[in-house]
Each structure stands twice: as C-alpha cells, then as structure tokens.
Amino acid sequence: xxxxxxxxxxxxxxxxxxxxxxxxxxxxxxxxxxxxxxxxxxxxxxxxxxxxxxxxxxxxxxxxxxxxxxxxxxxxxxxxxxxxxxxxxxxxxxxxxxxxxxxxxxxxxxxxxxxxxxxxxxxxxxxxxxxxxxxxxxxxxxxxxxxxxxxxxxxxxxxxxxxxxxxxxxxxxxxxxxxxxxxxxxxxxxxxxxxxxxxxxxxxxxxxxxxxxxxxxxxxxxxxxxxxxxxxxxxxxxxxxxxxxxxxxxxxxxxxxxxxxxxx
Numbered sequence: 423x424x425x426x427x428x429x430x431x432x433x434x435x436x437x438x439x440x441x442x443x444x445x446x447x448x449x450x451x452x453x454x455x456x457x458x459x460x461x462x463x464x465x466x467x468x469x470x471x472x473x474x475x476x477x478x479x480x481x482x483x484x485x486x487x488x489x490x491x492x493x494x495x496x497x498x499x500x501x502x503x504x505x506x507x508x509x510x511x512x513x514x515x516x517x518x519x520x521x522x523x524x525x526x527x528x529x530x531x532x533x534x535x536x537x538x539x540x541x542x543x544x545x546x547x548x549x550x551x552x553x554x555x556x557x558x559x560x561x562x563x564x565x566x567x568x569x570x571x572x573x574x575x576x577x578x579x580x581x582x583x584x585x586x587x588x589x590x591x592x593x594x595x596x597x598x599x600x601x602x603x604x605x606x607x608x609x610x611x612x613x614x615x616x617x618x619x620x621x622x623x624x625x626x627x628x629x630x631x632x633x634x635x636x637x638x639x640x641x642x643x644x645x646x647x648x649x650x651x652x653x654x655x656x657x658x659x660x661x662x663x664x665x666x667x668x669x670x671x672x673x674x675x676x677x678x679x680x681x682x683x684x685x686x
Contacts, residue, residue, distance in 0.1 A: 424479050428489070428520070430527035433472035434465040442488030443474060450510045461508075461567060469496045469504060469569040473531050475511070475524045489515045490524045494532055494540075496569035497562050503539040503679075504532055505564035525554060533682055541679045548676040555685075556678040 433439060444458040465472035475490030490511040494504040506528060511520045532540055541562050544551060548558075 424481060427478045427480065427483065428475065428523055429478070429486075430473050430475050430524075430531065431486075432465070432467070432531065433462060433474050434467065436474065439474045439476070439486075439488050443472070443491050446488055446491055446510055446512050447508065449513060464567055464569075465493075468535075469494055469565075470567060471504075471531065471535065472508075473524075473528050475520065475527060477515075488512070490520060492524060492528045494528070494535070494537070495567075496565040497541060498565060500539070500562070502537055503541060503562070504535070504537045505562065506540055506542040507564065507566075509542075521550070522554060529680070529682055529685060533686070538682050539679055540682060541677065543675055543677050545674050545676065548678065551678050554680075556680045559677050559679040561677045562679075 431439070433443065440459060440462050443462055444455050447453070447458050448455065462472055464470050471494040473492045473494070474488055475492075476486030477489050478484075478486040491508060492506060492510075493508040494506060497503040497505050509524065509528070511524060529540065540556075541559070541564075542551065542556065543561075552558075
C-alpha cells in the first residue's frame, strides 16, 4: 500500500474541495447540499475560515481526498479569539488518530490568523478536548456565519464587557462564575447559520470519536474539573399523527477554551 500524506488547506484557497466537505458534513449531520454549500462559500482569509483535512498519496501529491473538516468563527467581544465548530472526521477513517491531527491543524491555521485563544462547546466529548489541552470556561457567543459581515471593531463593540449577553437567543445568561452544565434549546432561527442548536453542539464535539481506540483518556490533574452534571430531565411527549415521540428539552453543554500561546 502506498504511503499517504495527511495535511490541511484553507477551503477558500482550494474551492475544488467544497463538494468533498459537503459529503463529509452531510454524512454526519444531514442537511441539504445547497445549505451546506452556502455555508462553505463564506470561507475567507479572515473569518469564518473553513479548514479541510486531506489525505494525499506520494505519487499524486497535488490532489487529495477530503477526510475531515472544521471551521473557525469570530467570537463576540474578543479580537484574538475564535470559536471552533463543524469539526468532523469521515466515519470510515475514525479510530485512526485523525481527530487529534485535525485539531492540531486547526490550531496551526488559527495561529497564522493571529488567533491566540480557541473556544468550543461539546455535550459529550469533554474528556478528549481536556486531554489535548482545553480547559472548562465561561460561555461565549459565536458570530457563526455572520463572522463574514462583522468587522473586528464591530464585534468588540457588541460584546465588550457585556456579561449578560444572551446565548443564541436562549434565556440563559453568561456568568462570570463556573459555566452552566445545561442550556435550554432555543428556536432554530436564533442559532448561528440557521442550524438546529443540538446539531451545532454535536458538530463541535464529534471529532473525539477518533482517538478512543487507544487507552481510555483520563482528565489530567492540572486541568480544572467539569461542573457537576444536571439531574435527569423528564422527556416531554408529543403526538404527531398518532405516533408518540419523545422530545428532549434540555441538554448538557460544556464550554472549553485553549490558550494557543502554549503550542508556539
């Protein structure tokens, strides 16, 4: 078998990989191809900034196969920070250490943009992110697709010292104490890029499935402990055409950040 090279490119520099990104994203979360392409077309040298993980062969290093994707978006009120979302590795390539590789590449792209702090949120992959240097933190607000239209100055004016900023349209407020362990699911129209909030969270956390083939990942002692999980929440039942369906009202959310100056 010919040796392979795994590296990354910025999507706006190599738009020929858009269709491959659509395939990887839709494989994990669905959604229409048109909606996905619209999101990917917003990638630019500033923010939002889409990153493509590629696998190439030595004999054909000019062309690659898309095996992963991530996106950097602006954070309200923080000039040198970005929010990481839509992190995913192609399903058939998981459990090969590519999740860590994708996050390493994402951090290197962020550093080249002058970003020194990365934020993300996850509802079930916090141990993986903790293992690679992310710590629990207070919630932040991502500009999502609107990053393309907001200048750094405007973002700072909107978010500066506003400790009561509403998160994605929900009634949960940002606090200066420990991060909340759960968050109400808002309306779809209030979510960045028109995504369902639960999809946005799962997109930020799916990558850590890739490194679970090794020893179980423990939480390093020098990192902070997560907030206690919320008590079980009853499920609300709704009937659609006589069919009974369960609707989850609340989900656990962990907010994390990493200081990229530690990887310089």
